[in-house]
Amino acid sequence: MKILFVCSEAYPLIKTGGLGDVGGALPRALQKRGSQVRLLLPAYGAVMANAKESGVKLLLEFECDGVPLKLWQTRLPGSRVTTWLVDAPEFSARDGGPYTDSNGVDWHDNAWRFYLFSRVAEKISTGELPVDFVPDITHCNDWQTGLVPALLSRHKNKPATVFTIHNLAYGGIFNYDTFAALKLPDAWWHHEKLEFWGNFSYLKAGIVFADAVTTVSPSYAEEIQTPQFGHGLEGLLTHRKANLSGIVNGIDCQVWNPGSDSHLPCKYTRRSLKRRVENKRALQAEKNLPVNANIPMFGFVGRLVEQKGVSLILEVMQPLLAAGECQLVAVGTGQREFEQGLLKLQDQYPEAVAVTIGYSEQLSHWVEAGCDMFLMPSLFEPCGLNQMYSQRYGAVPICHYVGGLRDTVVNFCKSQLEAYTNGNLSLEQVDETGFLFRKPTPTALTECINRALACYQQPELWRKLQLNGMHKDFSWQHSCEGYMELYQGLLEG
Structure with a gap:
């Protein structure tokens, strides 16, 4: 099984929270299960600096929507997961965080940056780029990648798409002017598509268009179908209930192991x-x-x-x-x-x-x-x-x-x-x-x-x-099995 794992962060290359932990751990677990995995990340300046330590090479140069881009190849440190880095100046030529500047203010062009990133994921998924890898599954994560399933819906021959909600509170919400500037299809400005209370939402795009929607625990999958936790999307999530499931995240039991943790003054195990x-x-x-x-x-x-x-x-x-x-x-x-x-x-x-x-x-x-x-x-x-x-x-x-x-x-x-x-x-x-x-x-x-x-x-x-x-066993093995079953069901369905 070939899996393109599209994520805006992955530890140890870049991490702001739990999404980074998942982006770094799940692709490794899937590869250990025998899948062919390609991890796709933005080439933030910090990522490029970290990647150079483990080696990085230029895979290709190409143009997307009139913008010259580069695709770099490296490996996720500590693993064999091939990692592709999408290099646009909007990612690589900036100091600050992945989503905000050094003052904690959202980058003014976040919509454009992650639109470009999504377009590259689309091109890889449909075989438009000469990278010798066409996925069976394109697995997207959180609002930054929500446009990918929508973009892929326009193609007859496309991989099955999975969209994972790590936190529904972050919707990637932008105004109509931004929607128009991105030249997204007019038909998508509709309450059953991307339009969201007078704006539009990248996260909603993923929920509407993905073949399967997952979130990171069974209880949260239930909760987000209620007004208390649904952030205005509870109706849509209830509508997609048959395609919505919750799979609990695992943890990296090598990184988080008190018996071998180099961060600790004194290592210990259950027996000690x-x-x-x-x-x-x-x-x-x-x-x-x-x-x-x-x-x-x-x-x-x-x-x-x-x-x-x-x-x-x-x-x-x-x-x-x-x-x-x-x-x-x-x-x-x-x-x-x-x-x-x-x-x-x-x-x-x-x-x-x-x-x-x-x-x-x-x-x-x-x-x-x-x-x-x-x-x-x-x-x-x-x-x-x-x-x-x-x-x-x-x-x-x-x-x-x-x-x-x-x-x-x-x-x-x-x-x-x-x-x-x-x-x-x-x-x-x-x-x-x-x-x-x-x-x-x-x-x-x-x-x-x-x-x-x-x-x-x-x-x-x-x-x-x-x-x-x-x-208790909180390893990624259990979570990985859940995703593998989901992928298999999509491919057989």
């Missing part, structure tokens, strides 16, 4: 779980917190945005910290109000709170290995990866019962805690891995944290919860 506490002590020392192996430490790593429930964390942690009952280590960047809120907590409780504004891969691993409980009270979460990382690292997750969090964390509830405390539940009967709360409110999160703290005070029970999480 006692060694884990050395990472906590080292993290406390690194962050100038009192070194105390017994005080419960909460961890947070993520984008500091409303979606991640940061306002809940700020409100709930205040009384806990004031009582001297815990420590908090947080790593992230995002909205200024949340950055300032965390820094204010740090100023108020300098011996209990350590905040790092920014992203650090090393510190992200270290927090997972050092904290006792990982906070993930997201208001919505298509899949989430950190709750899987935390379980693999023996950090017990505290999560909102939503999306991929409810699909990957097994809740240890209040009645079970009471039964265990009263001697009516044995350790052998405990197969849960974390704590979930139903409503995204401070009261519900506080109750959930108190439940976790009560379990933390019972070392044998806590160790069992840790080991349960560490035993």
Whole structure:
């Protein structure tokens, strides 16, 4: 099976979030299953710099919509996945991020940049470019590639198309003038096509035109068909229900492995779980917190945005910290109000709170290995990866019962805690891995944290919860099997 995997980021070449993790891991997993995979990425300046370390060669030069383009070939570092980089000056000749400038403002020509990228994907998919690879499946991801299935719908001989929604909140929405400037077919300016409440949406294009639409967890696939989570697309997604499915993301179990993780001061496994506490002590020392192996430490790593429930964390942690009952280590960047809120907590409780504004891969691993409980009270979460990382690292997750969090964390509830405390539940009967709360409110999160703290005070029970999480298989193998079945069904259908 030949698969063209079209994505706007892929770790370790470029990453801004979970999409980058998937873009780097799923193509590798598919190739290991015997598929021929080509990963197609924009040739951002940072990508070209990273690619040169593993070798890059010019594959061809061509013109698309009057624009001279180059296609470079490299390999995804640490893999055998052939990676093609679409080089337009709008990608390669800029500093800043993939979607925003150095001030965090969206590039003014994002619509044009990703239109060009989509056109190259179209040309490869239909055999118009001499690259000796015509895919059976073209798999597109998020709004940046949403035009690809639409463009391919105009061709009689085309591969089957899959469009994966990683986060419905980002729609790639632009105005009519942009639609007209891209010279898209007039018929597409229609509420059953690309038109979206007076604008048009790249994401909607993918949903409308792809042969199959997937998202990154079964629960999220259900949720986005409701007004609460549908962002105005719930009607269309319900209409496409027969072609919509949810496949939980995997994690890279080589990168995220506490037994071999070079980012950690002290490596450990399930069999040497006692060694884990050395990472906590080292993290406390690194962050100038009192070194105390017994005080419960909460961890947070993520984008500091409303979606991640940061306002809940700020409100709930205040009384806990004031009582001297815990420590908090947080790593992230995002909205200024949340950055300032965390820094204010740090100023108020300098011996209990350590905040790092920014992203650090090393510190992200270290927090997972050092904290006792990982906070993930997201208001919505298509899949989430950190709750899987935390379980693999023996950090017990505290999560909102939503999306991929409810699909990957097994809740240890209040009645079970009471039964265990009263001697009516044995350790052998405990197969849960974390704590979930139903409503995204401070009261519900506080109750959930108190439940976790009560379990933390019972070392044998806590160790069992840790080991349960560490035993779970979150590898890409399961996810890959789901995608392979989907692809096969499209080709046979």
